Every structure is written in structure tokens, then in C-alpha cells.
Amino acid sequence: MTVLGQILLSALFQGSLYAMMAVGLALVWTTIGVFNFCHGVLMTLGAYLAWQFVDPEALGLPMFVALPLALLVVAAIGFALQALLIRPFIGRGDVVLVAVITTLAASSILKNGTLLVWGPRPKSIPPLAPDTIALGASNVSAHQLAIIAITPVVLGLVWLFLNRTRVGLALRAVAQNEDACQLVGMNVTALYALAFGLAAALAALAGIFFGGFKFMSPDMGTEPLTKALVVVIFGGIANITGPILAAYIIGLFEAVSIYYVGFYWTPALLFAVLIVVLMVRPEGLFARSSRGLA
Amino acid sequence: EDTVKIGILAQVTGSSSADAQESIRGAQMAIDEANAAGGIAGHKFELVVGDVKNGDAGDVTSAAERLLGDDDVHFMLTGYASLTNFEIDMMAEAGMPYMLAATSTQTREIIAPNPDKYWCCWSLTPSFDAYGTDVTVLAENLAKAGKIKLKNHKVAIISSDNAYSKTISEAMKVKFKAAGWTITVDEMVPFGEVNDWRTILTKVRQDPPDVVINADYLPNNSATFLKQFQEQPTDSLVFLQYAPSVPEFIKLTGEGSTGVVYDLLGGVINSPKNPRAIDLSEKFKKLYGVDSGTYGIGLYEMVSIYFDALKKSGGDPTNHEAVAKAIGATDKVAAEGRIQFDPKTHLSVQGDDNVPLLFFQIWKGDRVLIQPDKFSTGEFQLPPWMSK
Amino acid sequence: MKLSGFKRELCGMILGLAVLAILPVFIQDTYLRHLLIMIFVYGMVAASWDLSLGYGGVFNFGHLALFGVGLYTYALLTKQLGVDPWLALAASGGAAVIAAGLMVIPILRLKGIYVVLLSFAFSQLILQVIVSQSDYTGGNQGMVMVPALKLGDHNMMRDKKLAYYYIALTLLSACLLFLRVFVRSALGKSIVALRDNEEYAVSRGVSLGRQRLLTLTGSALFTGIAGGFYGGYFRNTSTDVFGIDLTTLILSMVLLGGRATIYGPLLASLALTLLSEATADIGVWRPIIIGAVIILVLLVYPGGLAGALTAGWRRLSAMRTPRGQGAAINKVAS
Amino acid sequence: MSDLLEVEALESGYGRIGILHGISLATGGHNVGLFGPNGHGKTTLLRTISGVIRATRGKIRFAGEDVTAWPARRIVELGLLHVPQGSRLFPDLTIRETLRLGAWPRRARPREARNLERAVAIFPRLKERWNQPVKTLSGGERQMVAISVALMGDPKLLILDEPTLGLAPRLKDELCAAIRQVSDEGVRLVVVEQDVEFLLDLADHLYLVNHGEIAAEIRPGESMNHQAIMEMYFGRELGPLT
Amino acid sequence: MPLLTVESASKSFGALRAVDGVSFSVEPGELFGIAGPNGSGKSTLFNLISGIPFGPDSGRILFAGEDLAGRKGHQIARLGLVRTFQRETAFDTLSVFDNALMGATYGGKGPVPEERSAEALAFVGFAPADFDRKAAELSVYDRKRLMLASALALSPRLLLLDEPASGLTKPEIEALIALIRRIAATGATILLIEHVLTVLLALSQRLMVLNEGSLLVLDRPDVVVRDPRVIRAYLGDRRHVA
Numbered sequence A: 001m002t003v004l005g006q007i008l009l010s011a012l013f014q015g016s017l018y019a020m021m022a023v024g025l026a027l028v029w030t031t032i033g034v035f036n037f038c039h040g041v042l043m044t045l046g047a048y049l050a051w052q053f054v055d056p057e058a059l060g061l062p063m064f065v066a067l068p069l070a071l072l073v074v075a076a077i078g079f080a081l082q083a084l085l086i087r088p089f090i091g092r093g094d095v096v097l098v099a100v101i102t103t104l105a106a107s108s109i110l111k112n113g114t115l116l117v118w119g120p121r122p123k124s125i126p127p128l129a130p131d132t133i134a135l136g137a138s139n140v141s142a143h144q145l146a147i148i149a150i151t152p153v154v155l156g157l158v159w160l161f162l163n164r165t166r167v168g169l170a171l172r173a174v175a176q177n178e179d180a181c182q183l184v185g186m187n188v189t190a191l192y193a194l195a196f197g198l199a200a201a202l203a204a205l206a207g208i209f210f211g212g213f214k215f216m217s218p219d220m221g222t223e224p225l226t227k228a229l230v231v232v233i234f235g236g237i238a239n240i241t242g243p244i245l246a247a248y249i250i251g252l253f254e255a256v257s258i259y260y261v262g263f264y265w266t267p268a269l270l271f272a273v274l275i276v277v278l279m280v281r282p283e284g285l286f287a288r289s290s291r292g293l294a
Numbered sequence B: 001e002d003t004v005k006i007g008i009l010a011q012v013t014g015s016s017s018a019d020a021q022e023s024i025r026g027a028q029m030a031i032d033e034a035n036a037a038g039g040i041a042g043h044k045f046e047l048v049v050g051d052v053k054n055g056d057a058g059d060v061t062s063a064a065e066r067l068l069g070d071d072d073v074h075f076m077l078t079g080y081a082s083l084t085n086f087e088i089d090m091m092a093e094a095g096m097p098y099m100l101a102a103t104s105t106q107t108r109e110i111i112a113p114n115p116d117k118y119w120c121c122w123s124l125t126p127s128f129d130a131y132g133t134d135v136t137v138l139a140e141n142l143a144k145a146g147k148i149k150l151k152n153h154k155v156a157i158i159s160s161d162n163a164y165s166k167t168i169s170e171a172m173k174v175k176f177k178a179a180g181w182t183i184t185v186d187e188m189v190p191f192g193e194v195n196d197w198r199t200i201l202t203k204v205r206q207d208p209p210d211v212v213i214n215a216d217y218l219p220n221n222s223a224t225f226l227k228q229f230q231e232q233p234t235d236s237l238v239f240l241q242y243a244p245s246v247p248e249f250i251k252l253t254g255e256g257s258t259g260v261v262y263d264l265l266g267g268v269i270n271s272p273k274n275p276r277a278i279d280l281s282e283k284f285k286k287l288y289g290v291d292s293g294t295y296g297i298g299l300y301e302m303v304s305i306y307f308d309a310l311k312k313s314g315g316d317p318t319n320h321e322a323v324a325k326a327i328g329a330t331d332k333v334a335a336e337g338r339i340q341f342d343p344k345t346h347l348s349v350q351g352d353d354n355v356p357l358l359f360f361q362i363w364k365g366d367r368v369l370i371q372p373d374k375f376s377t378g379e380f381q382l383p384p385w386m387s388k
Numbered sequence C: 001m002k003l004s005g006f007k008r009e010l011c012g013m014i015l016g017l018a019v020l021a022i023l024p025v026f027i028q029d030t031y032l033r034h035l036l037i038m039i040f041v042y043g044m045v046a047a048s049w050d051l052s053l054g055y056g057g058v059f060n061f062g063h064l065a066l067f068g069v070g071l072y073t074y075a076l077l078t079k080q081l082g083v084d085p086w087l088a089l090a091a092s093g094g095a096a097v098i099a100a101g102l103m104v105i106p107i108l109r110l111k112g113i114y115v116v117l118l119s120f121a122f123s124q125l126i127l128q129v130i131v132s133q134s135d136y137t138g139g140n141q142g143m144v145m146v147p148a149l150k151l152g153d154h155n156m157m158r159d160k161k162l163a164y165y166y167i168a169l170t171l172l173s174a175c176l177l178f179l180r181v182f183v184r185s186a187l188g189k190s191i192v193a194l195r196d197n198e199e200y201a202v203s204r205g206v207s208l209g210r211q212r213l214l215t216l217t218g219s220a221l222f223t224g225i226a227g228g229f230y231g232g233y234f235r236n237t238s239t240d241v242f243g244i245d246l247t248t249l250i251l252s253m254v255l256l257g258g259r260a261t262i263y264g265p266l267l268a269s270l271a272l273t274l275l276s277e278a279t280a281d282i283g284v285w286r287p288i289i290i291g292a293v294i295i296l297v298l299l300v301y302p303g304g305l306a307g308a309l310t311a312g313w314r315r316l317s318a319m320r321t322p323r324g325q326g327a328a329i330n331k332v333a334s
Numbered sequence D: 001m002s003d004l005l006e007v008e009a010l011e012s013g014y015g016r017i018g019i020l021h022g023i024s025l026a027t028g029g030h031n032v033g034l035f036g037p038n039g040h041g042k043t044t045l046l047r048t049i050s051g052v053i054r055a056t057r058g059k060i061r062f063a064g065e066d067v068t069a070w071p072a073r074r075i076v077e078l079g080l081l082h083v084p085q086g087s088r089l090f091p092d093l094t095i096r097e098t099l100r101l102g103a104w105p106r107r108a109r110p111r112e113a114r115n116l117e118r119a120v121a122i123f124p125r126l127k128e129r130w131n132q133p134v135k136t137l138s139g140g141e142r143q144m145v146a147i148s149v150a151l152m153g154d155p156k157l158l159i160l161d162e163p164t165l166g167l168a169p170r171l172k173d174e175l176c177a178a179i180r181q182v183s184d185e186g187v188r189l190v191v192v193e194q195d196v197e198f199l200l201d202l203a204d205h206l207y208l209v210n211h212g213e214i215a216a217e218i219r220p221g222e223s224m225n226h227q228a229i230m231e232m233y234f235g236r237e238l239g240p241l242t
Numbered sequence E: 001m002p003l004l005t006v007e008s009a010s011k012s013f014g015a016l017r018a019v020d021g022v023s024f025s026v027e028p029g030e031l032f033g034i035a036g037p038n039g040s041g042k043s044t045l046f047n048l049i050s051g052i053p054f055g056p057d058s059g060r061i062l063f064a065g066e067d068l069a070g071r072k073g074h075q076i077a078r079l080g081l082v083r084t085f086q087r088e089t090a091f092d093t094l095s096v097f098d099n100a101l102m103g104a105t106y107g108g109k110g111p112v113p114e115e116r117s118a119e120a121l122a123f124v125g126f127a128p129a130d131f132d133r134k135a136a137e138l139s140v141y142d143r144k145r146l147m148l149a150s151a152l153a154l155s156p157r158l159l160l161l162d163e164p165a166s167g168l169t170k171p172e173i174e175a176l177i178a179l180i181r182r183i184a185a186t187g188a189t190i191l192l193i194e195h196v197l198t199v200l201l202a203l204s205q206r207l208m209v210l211n212e213g214s215l216l217v218l219d220r221p222d223v224v225v226r227d228p229r230v231i232r233a234y235l236g237d238r239r240h241v242a
């Protein structure tokens, strides 16, 4: 494959992973209005639960059963988390801050809980697609191609849901004014649960992506969360389109920069660009002045 | 009959919790054996754990202070706690016999200027110098023996910005250059997870070298690197630092790992020619159901060395000076080789007759010890992606 | 009337510090003294953060970067340039103040979560700069053998940490006094006013830019000094101070202690450190228990420990009016 | 048919602070108007009725059901819609989106188009600001949106809390006429309002709320004039004003 | 020389011209009323004059002969051009005293801010016993008074009042009118936005009506309220002019 092809492939692959993580963060922010630092550990849980369901040493279910099952369980965990960590503080002026600390605390609990339950030895789950596929002169792992292909489809569906349905609209409204939501007849609790559950499921899917090509460890969610944060800062947190675009742009930026500048300087360069972008457009590259999911 | 406490520092809740668990298990195994045999010099032993989390200075200090403050603790040890090993200073100030492993370059830097001040601290790991020099030697020797062909004397060296990898890769560069090699790719990745090596591999492929080295020790990164290398391999010997020694590495990389070469200093010499290692490995596996990597058996041996020293020094654990001195005088065949300590650096002595540098090649799921000949369990074979 | 309130507080503060000052007579144990030193250091950082976060309402997530700047300033000056440790300690405060001044520029026009994101990016940039200059800073592995603080010929290593204890206590006292005077001044009230309602405050002549600058630099001063002290105490540096772990710990102190109280974070520093030590033997359960305690306290006492204490105090002294500080703390708006 | 809304000895408040101390009222077949000094519990009463806050004692019956312990969303489904005082609405949603959410109750969906038409006919200005986020609207415009949202919910009973707050005189008149029209179509009203003229125009049955209690009442048919009401105001203790 | 001169000030939000070339001037000591339909740009005009949160896109604003262009909001306030906000605003977590102290310290002239703060509070009718109460606990009218006190603590030369009477009961409105009269008597010049006509008519010497961002009429109040254009755009043809 040509140099350009490799760079593009790398950009798409990294971009997909970033986007899958970042979109859940942005979703929780745009709907509930808090920053969810559990997002990384939800990803970890997704991977470990998938392992629990699929690994022959554990339950040994087939992947097509294990995957939705893992997503479902993590969504349920996400629901429980918001009921415990966020819901009680909604309506307080400092909910953003309190949620930061409760989700950080919960993330520590869950991370160490994972360590307790599954132990520290690295694990892995089977890839979504086991083979390699010939692309030009080289073979690319089918798992990675699957990630590149699945991500836009999933994110597209999420986008449609948020923007083309009344429930999606309600999700955007719910954090802005809870009283007003009740007064038009919305079930606020259910909407919160839906938002958080959906975000959790997206994180879990990212975890299953990761678990298919890397070792899993209880700590595996930390770096992707940091990266997702960067993506979200860059793309603006006001909607989900911004972070998605930003994810792919950062993927491309990194691939190009690694090739031409070197890996070592790439993170510093990325942050320098980030700061400059934010000086010019403080609310992110693609942010409109207001919040919305478009 | 009293109980002597042995303090272990480990990253129990940190990102290296797997190594921590293994270390604790190894030390515990040694202590349990001693207690079951009726104790040493009339003493029973108990392991106390200090969690250093991710090895942050504050956390290491707090954990170490806590154990040092316990009057019943008379020996401390770690696989690695901080990687900068600054805690050696605390041990010296407290006069606590202390053994450690891992980043011996840092240990040497602290101890060598004033070895007497650090009378209590000893490193099971020998000098890392051989890590930097011997890969070059291996490649040239393999070529001499006709097992591989060196077409261009080019090497691609990729490393990670951490104390361990960086020390090694810098030394490798010096050695390769001195031996007349050209370095085609010289990349340093920031320390941390790397999901995609394609862009760097693209650079490697543009000018296929004879040897490709990745000194990043994180098993995850290393495995990903190997997989992506395999997507479009070059005709090169692939050498990976440390990571392939982690038991799960083979499972994750599968078939793709066949042919990869790695080396270990202070690693377990799993060879019939070193029965103690085989014996300990089996015991460990039987007890805990998993294989031990470097640290499980490594810490078992540290505790054994302590026990020997305690006996030799007259059996008084509170006499730290005598015990530490006896540790320094150790001469013992352990799972890692024959352990003796260099009085100038307090590191174990390196060499084929002491602690050897072990070269392994993974072949169809097995780790074949190919060097030194003294212990080897098999021969180097041409990796499947290389041409004769 | 106002003055007497402050006088009463001052008396309380002096009394508390006096108790701390004679504590080492009873606590001979090096480890306990070490813990108290850590409590003082974290307390300084947390209480300083409370100035910008609690009073100023600036969600500055780069606060620990200021600590890191202090730490590296101290280490670089003493180790690479051979500067006197005490000078370097003062300089570490100054460097943090300058860094805070730079940080104000991008976040000046922003609110809420955007300040979180941007200050986070800012701290990452500082981290990248430090990591990339590994020839001087030791990069990711940090620096070792950083010169320690010196007190004449006194041997700091062999006094069971007595000297470090008093240095830390002195710094803490100065920090507390500085912060309390700051927040009680008209300047302190003006930053609360800005937090409560920015446009309204501006319409009353309060300058957003100047006050934000003073808030952040004010919160940076002793944070930087604490960083310098940390370097002089541990004699090494590590980039971990920029990591999420330490940020989480200190932020928990601020919120657990109760925002906009100054004393609360200090109290929480004590509580969390002691809890962490009490659970040191239970391995993986430790972070789980600490996390659960933090969540529980916040669920039960939204005003944090300070809120819980004032609530308890009020219940004890029934003669007081029901309108008190606790309720106001709960209401602190973002 | 019994009363659409019936409130009996209602008590409620915030936390441990009681605000309402036993309020009883009923709509009969009439539109109810509430008035009284600021801060004496009118808003609290309306919020309790619509289920946003819980009654600590007493009973609320609406459309034949005992809704005392119901959550707001179930009460909305019965056709009780509450336009809160000075609502921020959804600051970041546009008017279009906000009105779409107004039709959230299941019973309102079939008539969404009709209700939208009605709302836009009453407040043509909304169409001009159709895609503007609510937070950038002027105070009066926001009030129009708030009322329209309730109309989108297809109310049987419409609760209006100070609907004319910040409205220009002409708009007040138009709003008054519009609400009249809505009322004539069969929607009962409960209105809290400081503008006495406005209140007199809409309500047949007036209650004076003072210190969380009904202090006086003007039943339908009894003479209701500006003068009488002013006397009721001034005749009593006026709370914070004195 | 007029104290305030606005020369064709304009402000647009996207395609919307919220304030569209408005010019007028205000003489020292005058009480100048502003009315207009909702969304006609009144509050925006106050924004432009006070620079909070933004100045005009085009046009000039002169205060005591000085061009305000390029000055920040707090600098303008310190010149003695002080505004209030449409909704009652306060520093909720500060005490009543400290609320006023902000204006006295940062905007006011003179050596002892505490004294001027106490003076301003006394002027609007707060008793010293109230000084230590938290602003959040106050009732609507008290908050409005507090907002006035904090403005008075700056010793304003020009005071911009945005709908001070909205949401008040009749008795409170009467008290407010008296208070504003007393403020005017101290020599301060006042610009007053209001929808409550009784207030406007009782207080203003001249009355300006805005419509869709432009100046519709500017004249004596009794003349303005009879102007058919004003009736059509703003008052409606009912009884408000009584």
C-alpha cells in the first residue's frame, strides 16, 4: 500500500476509536449537562463483560450473543450510575462540579472492582472478525476494518435518533429545565436513564473494539478517556457532530504528524494546536454558540 | 517465638497491578515455605504489603514510610516501586535491608557514587549494559553462523520515553553505530498506550532494514506493533524488549509471534540445565494456577537470599547491618543464575557464569531459550516472514 | 462588629496552629509526622484551589499543573542551576503565579465546562513541555537527587522529620492567613460577586479580567510554593503530579471539605489522608472504600464536611438563628 | 359532573419549611383567579397542584381522579397544563423545537397540528423568531412561548402563573382575548396575576392568598370590582412592603 | 450639554436588527421613559449604552460628552453610568450589605465604601438589622430595592432602570414610584424602561417608544399615549390610557 494509503488507514482507524469514545461523553454532556468521568471505566466494563460472556474459560457464549449482552449490561450499569451519582444533584447550581467528583470516585470504585473480580492478569477477547483482508500489497486485520466500517454506521444511527425523533429532542431538553420537562409530561427519570444508558453502551462497544486487538487491563479505559476529552475539547462539547468530526481530524492530524514530524513531538504539537484553536474558537472548532445535538 | 515482618512495595492498585500481584505471590510462596519448615533461626515471617499505586513519588514515600515505621519490619523488597528507585535513599537513611529489581541503571546511578552509604540496598537485577550491546552481537553472530543474512547493516530502532526503554535504546544506538550499522528509523514514542504503529511502520518499510527493534516494554504496545508489522512484513529480524516475556503475550499475538526474538537480564532461566528454575516455576504454577513471569520467581529468590543471609549473620533480624552485609556476600545459584553482588554498584554480577543475558525466540507458542549455549533449549530458526 | 468576627476567627486559627505546633512533642513517630506533612501540603493546595473554584467559581482544572510548575521550578533551579533551595522555594511560588497569569488569557471569556476543558488542555501542554525537555527535566521518569531544603547545619535527615514538619506548618499558616484575608477583603467578595452573577458584577464596576487574574494568581501562589516544598521534601520530581490521580484526590478534598470555606478542604485533607492510611492494609478495597465514602458524604451532606460540621454545630447551639452559613454553602451557585 | 379541579385542605412547602397551610378551592364550572401579595404561596400552590412538588397533607382531585401523589407527567396526561412563572423554558432549544416538545403528552399528539396553528395564530411573532434559541428571546417573547407550549399540550385545565409578567399593554390585551377564546373553547383556567384588570377579565371566582391561606374569596356573581380588590390588598398586612 | 447622547446606535443578531439606528439625547436631571412592544429592543438599547454585555455595532454613544466606544462595561459603570436588569438580580450568596458594598468599592468615588454602602441601603429603606441577611432570602421587592441600592452605591449620574415594576403588586408599585422620585430628587438622571403605564406616566418627563428596533415616537407622555402609531403598535385600543 502507498504511504498515503497507510496514513489514511491509520487516520480512519484512530479516528473511529476516538469518535466512538468521544460521542458518549458529548452525549451525556449535551443531555444531562455533566461531564462523565466514568466513561473510561464503562468502556473497561464493556470489554470485561464481553470477555466474561465469550471466553471459553468463562461462559463461552458465541460472540453475536455476548456482544449485545455486554452492551445491555453496561447500559444498565450506566443507568444505575446516573441514578446514584448524578440524579440526586440535579438542580443544584454546582452539579457540574459535584458530578465530576462523584463520577471520578465511581470510576475508581469500578476500576478497582474490575481488578477485584477479574484480577490483574491481562485478558483479551476474540476480534469481531478474525481474518485479515488484503488491501493492495498488504493485509489488514479484518477486526480493524470492521471498526472503521461499523463506527460511522453506529454514530450515524445515534445522530438520527437524536435529531430526527421527538425523544431525541426531549433528551436535549431534559437537562436544560427539569421543571419544564415535567410540566409538558416527560418522564425525566427515564430520559436521564436513556441518555446515560446509551452513552454507556457506546463506551462498552468501544471497549469491545479495544479488547479485540489489545490486552485488557482494569486500567485500559484511562487513556482512551483522556483522548476522548481532547477530542471533545477540540470539537466542542455542544453537540455530537463536532466531536465526531474532531475525532477523525485528530486521527488524520496525528497520522500525518507522526509520519512527517515524528511520534515524539506529536502530542505536544497536538496540544499546541488545540490551545491555538481554543483561543480563536473557545467553545470548540465546530461549536455553535448554543447547545444542540445537530 | 516471634514474627518478623517483611515489607513489600508493589503497585497493587496501579496500572502494573499484574506484576504487583505476581511479585506478592512469589514473596508469599517463599515465606509460607519457610514458616511451614518451622521458620528460620527460630523466627516466623509475615508479609506486609505497601501499595505504591502508580509509583508516584508521594505514594511510594507514604507506603515506604509506613512500612519503615513498623518496628517489626526488618527487611523490605520490591520488584519495582518507583522505577526511579529514589526510595533507596529512604532505606539507607532508615538503615533497612532492601532488595529490588528492574531499572538497575537508576539503581547504579544512586549507589555507585557512594556505595558505603547504601550498605543496606542490593539489586537482584544486574547491570543493564548488556541489553544495549548484545542485540548487535546476536545479529552479527547469527549472520556469521549463516542463520540469517545481513544485506545492508541497517537497523530501525523504536523506543518509548520511559526510564527503562530509553536507557536501553540509547545504548543500542551507540553500539549499532560503533559496529558500523546505519540507523534508518529512530523513533521515540511518548510513554503510554499506542494503538496504531502503522505510520512508523510505513517509515520502516520504505527502507527495509536487517533488524527491527521495538524497545517499548508495554506488552500491549508491543503486541499491536507485532500484529501491524505482520500485515506487511519486511525481511528483517524482529527484536522486542521485555514484553514477549509476559505470559499472556503469546495468547494475544497468536501465530504472529512465531519467530520473534527477545532478551532478559535477571529473568528466570527456564532450562533443564537450571533445575531450580524449573522446580520453582512448577511450584508457582501449581500454587496459583498461572505461570510466573520474571517477578514471581524473582521475589521468591529475594526472600530466599534474605533467609540465607539471616541464617549466616547469626539469626538476629534486628541486626540490620549484619544481615545486609550477609546479603552483599551472597553466592547462590538461583533461578536467575549464580547470584553475587558487585560491591561497587550493589548490582548482581552479570555474565554467563553469573546472571546471564538470556535470548529467547518464540516458536509456535513456546519460548525457546537460544542463548547462552550453556542453558539453551533450542536453536534459532529463521522467522517465517524472512527469506533465506 | 465585622472586625470582631475576624478577630475571633484569627484567635481560633492561632489556637489551632498552636496545637499543631506542639503536636510533635507527642508524636515522635516519623511516619505520623510524614503523614501530617502530607496533610499540610495537600491542604495548602486544596485550600488554594478553593479560592478559585469555590469562591471564584472558576472551574480551573489546571490547578495541579500550577503545583507541577512549582515542583519543577524548584527542582530545575536547585539541581540544574544550583540556586539556593530557599530562593528556589520562593521562585516556585512566583513561577506558578506567572503560569496562572498565562492561563487566565484563554479562559477569560469562558464559563463552566469550557473552563474545565481549556484549563485541562493548558495543564496538558505544560506537561508536554516538561516531558519533551527530558534532557533537563528527566522527561517521563522525572528527576532524582533534587537538593533538599537546608536549615544551616541542622541535619534534616536525622531529626525524624521535625524540621520539615515545622517548615510545612509555617507555610500552611502563611497560606491560611493569606487566603482568609483575601476572601474577607472587598476583593474576595468581588470574586464571589462575579461568580454569583457576572454581568451584574461588571455593572457594579467590578473588572472581570483583573479579578479573574487576581483570583487565579492568588490561588497559584501557595500552590506553587507547596509544589516547591514537595520537591525539597521528596527530593525528586515526577510528572505524575499532572495526572488524573492527584487531581482527583485534591478535588475530592475541596468538594468533600465544602466549597468556599478554606478550612473545609484542609479538614478534608486530614480526613482523606487518615482514611487512606487506616485502609492501607486492605489493598484493592482501599480505593473502593474511599470512593464510596466520598460519594456517600456528598449525598448526605451536599455542603461537604464543613457543611456537616456547621449543621451539627447549629443543632448543638439551638440559640443561634436558623439562617446560617451551612444553607448558604449549599446554595452556592455556579 | 363534579368539579374539574378540587383542592382540599392542602399543605405543602419546601423541605421543612411549610408554605401552604390548608388551602381549599374548587373550579366549579368557572375560571379561578388567585391574587395576593408577593411571596405568600401562590406559585407554591400551583406547583403542588401540578405535581412538581409534593403535598404534605390534603387532597387534590382532577378530572375525577385523586392525583394528590401523582407525578407531574401523569397529571399532564389528564390534561392539566401549567405555565410556570417566569419560566426559562429550554434555553438552548429553538421555538420550533420547544413547541414540538409541547406536544409530548400522548393525548395531545393527534391534535398537534391544530394546536400549533392555534398557538401561532395567537402569537404571530413566534413565527418570526421560529429558529431562534429561546434564551435569546426578549422577556415578552419568552412568555408567549411558555403559553404556547401549554396550548400544545391540549389542556383541559390551563394554569397560568403571572402570564402578563413583562408583557406590553397591547400584548396583554391580545393575550387576554386569546386566553378568553381558549377558555370559550372549553378549557378551564386557573390564573395568578398581579394585573387586576387582566384577572377580572378572565376569572369568575377569585381567591386572595395570604400567608399560605385563603384569606378572602369572591364567588361568581358577587360584585367584583377594582376598588374591592384594592381594599382587600390594602386592608391587610402586606408582608415585606411595610 | 446633554448628559447622554445616542447617535444612530444599531445592533444586529444575525439577520435581526434588534436596535436599528436609534438617536436621542437625555438632559441632566431628566426622567426619561422608554416603552415599546416586547422585543422592540429596549433592553438591548440598555446593553448598548452600558456596554454590558456588549456595545453597539455602529453608531456613537456619548456620556457627558465622552465617547464610550472601546470602554469596557466596568469602566463605563465607574463613570457613573449605572444600569439595573430586567429580572431582579442579586449576588445571592453575599449579604445585603456586601451586595451594596460591591458598587461602593469598585464603582464609587469617595474614601469610605462601607459608609456609602450603608447610606445607599438606608436610602432605599433597609434597616441595619437586615444588612447581614443573605440576598437569596429576600422577597422580590426587596431584591429590587437591593439592586437599586447597589446601583446608588456607585453615586450614579445616569441610572438605567429596566422594568423595575414588573412582577410587583399594586402597593409595591406605589412604593417604588415614590422611591424613584426620591432618587431623581437627588439629582440623578434616570432612564426608565417600563410596561406598567402608571409608572411611566407618573414618572417620565419625556417618553420614547421603540418599535422593531427603531424610534417610533419621542415626546411628552400625554402626547405619546394618544399617538395613533403608539396605540397601534404598543398600547392597543383598550383602557390602558385611563
Ligand SMILES: Nc1ncnc2c1ncn2[C@@H]1O[C@H](COP(=O)(O)OP(=O)(O)OP(=O)(O)O)[C@@H](O)[C@H]1O
Pocket: D014, D017, D019, D037, D038, D039, D040, D041, D042, D043, D044, D045, D085, E140
Ligand atoms: N424553591 C424554594 N425553596 C424554598 N423556599 C421557597 C422556594 N420557592 C419559594 N419559596 C418560598 O416560598 C414562599 C412562597 O413563595 P411563592 O413563590 O409560592 O409565592 P407567590 O405568592 O407565588 O409570590 P410571587 O408573587 O412573588 O410569585 C416565599 O417565601 C418563598 O421565599
Ligand SMILES: Nc1ncnc2c1ncn2[C@@H]1O[C@H](COP(=O)(O)OP(=O)(O)OP(=O)(O)O)[C@@H](O)[C@H]1O
Pocket: D129, D136, D137, D138, D139, D140, D141, D166, E013, E016, E018, E036, E037, E038, E039, E040, E041, E042, E043, E044, E045, E086
Ligand atoms: N443575544 C441575542 N441573540 C439573538 N437575539 C437577541 C439577543 N438578545 C436579544 N435578541 C433579540 O432582540 C430583540 C430585542 O430584544 P430586547 O430584549 O431588547 O427586547 P425588549 O424590548 O427589552 O423586550 P421586552 O419588553 O420583552 O423585555 C428580541 O427580538 C430578541 O429576541
Ligand SMILES: [Mg+2]
Pocket: D042, D043, D044, D085, D161
Ligand atoms: Mg409566584
Ligand SMILES: [Mg+2]
Pocket: D138, D139, E042, E043, E044, E086
Ligand atoms: Mg427587555
